[in-house]
Amino acid sequence: MDRYQRQTMLPEIGPQGQQKLAQARVLVVGAGGLGATLLPQLAGAGVGFLRVCDDDRVEVHNLHRQTLFTMQDVGQPKAVAARRALNALNPECEVEAVDIRLSGSSLDHALRDMDIVVDAADNFAITWLLSDACFSRGLPLISASVLGRQGYVGGFCAGAPSYRALFPQLPSSAANCSTAGVMGPAVATLGALQAQMTLSVLLGLEPSPLGCMVNCDFVNWRFGQFRFDGAPEPTEAIIPFLDAQMLTAEDCIVELRSVEEAPVSVAAQAQRILPAELAAWQPPASGRIVLVCASGIRAGRAAQQLKERGYRDLALVAADYIPGE
Numbered sequence: 001m002d003r004y005q006r007q008t009m010l011p012e013i014g015p016q017g018q019q020k021l022a023q024a025r026v027l028v029v030g031a032g033g034l035g036a037t038l039l040p041q042l043a044g045a046g047v048g049f050l051r052v053c054d055d056d057r058v059e060v061h062n063l064h065r066q067t068l069f070t071m072q073d074v075g076q077p078k079a080v081a082a083r084r085a086l087n088a089l090n091p092e093c094e095v096e097a098v099d100i101r102l103s104g105s106s107l108d109h110a111l112r113d114m115d116i117v118v119d120a121a122d123n124f125a126i127t128w129l130l131s132d133a134c135f136s137r138g139l140p141l142i143s144a145s146v147l148g149r150q151g152y153v154g155g156f157c158a159g160a161p162s163y164r165a166l167f168p169q170l171p172s173s174a175a176n177c178s179t180a181g182v183m184g185p186a187v188a189t190l191g192a193l194q195a196q197m198t199l200s201v202l203l204g205l206e207p208s209p210l211g212c213m214v215n216c217d218f219v220n221w222r223f224g225q226f227r228f229d230g231a232p233e234p235t236e237a238i239i240p241f242l243d244a245q246m247l248t249a250e251d252c253i254v255e256l257r258s259v260e261e262a263p264v265s266v267a268a269q270a271q272r273i274l275p276a277e278l279a280a281w282q283p284p285a286s287g288r289i290v291l292v293c294a295s296g297i298r299a300g301r302a303a304q305q306l307k308e309r310g311y312r313d314l315a316l317v318a319a320d321y322i323p324g325e
Helices: 014-023 033-045 078-089 104-111 124-137 184-203 275-280 297-308
Strands: 025-029 049-053 094-098 116-119 141-147 150-156 212-217 222-227 252-255 289-293 314-318
Touching: 014 184, 025 033, 025 104, 033 049, 033 078, 033 141, 033 184, 049 078, 078 094, 104 124, 116 124, 116 184, 124 141, 124 150, 141 184, 150 184, 184 212, 275 297, 289 297, 297 314
Parallel strands: 025 049, 025 116, 049 094, 116 141, 252 289, 289 314
Antiparallel strands: 141 150, 150 212, 212 222
16 A cells, blocks of 8 residues: 555645655754654655754653654764654655754755755744744744643744744743653644644645644643734844854954853853843944843843844844854
8 A cells, every 4th residue: 555545545635745745855953852743744744855953862851752762762863863763664755864953054054955944943042043044035934832731833934924023022931841841742742733734835735824823722721723924024123143153253242141150151252241230331332242141031131222222233142052062
C-alpha cells in the first residue's frame, strides 16, 4: 500500500497535493518539545526537505515531552538525533541537521531556499527575529508557544500580519519551560497544530491558517481561535535583535546585567549600566546604541526609555541566546 494513501484519498490533497509536499522545503527552528511532535508529522506526511536548526543537546529531563528521542540519544545534538529518527521514519524525506543556535548572523543561511518557516523555539527573541525576516521576504511563519498547560499557535506573514502586529510589546517576563515547567501533552498538542497549519499552507488549503490564532487552555479546558487578518503593522521603526557577530567597533554597547550575573559581557568595549542607572546616563550624540541583557526583556524596556528621550538608532542583544554563550 502506498505510504501516503490515507491522506491522498482526501479530495483536497490527492496525488497533486502529495507532489506539492514532496517538493516542499521547510525550516524548523527548534527540535525540542514542539519540534519533537511536529517534525515526525511533517516527515510522515511526505514533506520533501526539512532543515532542522537547534544547537541544544538531548538531556534526560527532556524525555518526558520530547518523545522523538530515547535514552540512547542523551548527550547527542538534538538536530542530529532528530535527523536520525526522521530518516528511520521516512527515508524519502531529506533532513538537514543544523547544529547551531539561530541568530541574526546565521539567519540568511537558515532561510535560504525555504518555502515556509516553523518557529518551534518558543523564545520571543527568536520569534521576533524570524517574523521580521519572514515578513520582509514574504515567507509564511507558523509559530507556537506553550507554558504549563496553556499555549497558542498562529500563522503569520506572507500576506498575513506579522507577529509584531499581534504582539507589539515584549512579554512581561521571560518565563519558559525550564523555569516554570510544562506538561508533555500540552506541548504535543501545540506541535501537532503547528504541523497541521504547515501542511495546510503548503497544500494551499482554505481558509488559510495564515492570519489565524488558536488558543489551547488545558487548565480550564477552553479552546478557541480568532482571525487577525486586519491587524495593523507597527508604525514605529523596528528595533532589531543582534548577536555578538553583528556588533561593530563603532557601537555603543550597554551591558544591563551586573558583574555577578554576567562577569564577561558580549564585547570588550561594553559599558556596564544597570537599568536603575539608565535615566541618569547620557548616551553619545550619534551612533548605534546596543542594549544587552539575558533574555531581551530588560534591553527592550531600556530601549523604550531611550526612545522616549529621542534616541532612534537602537538594537537589542539577548545574551542567553547568542551561539557559544
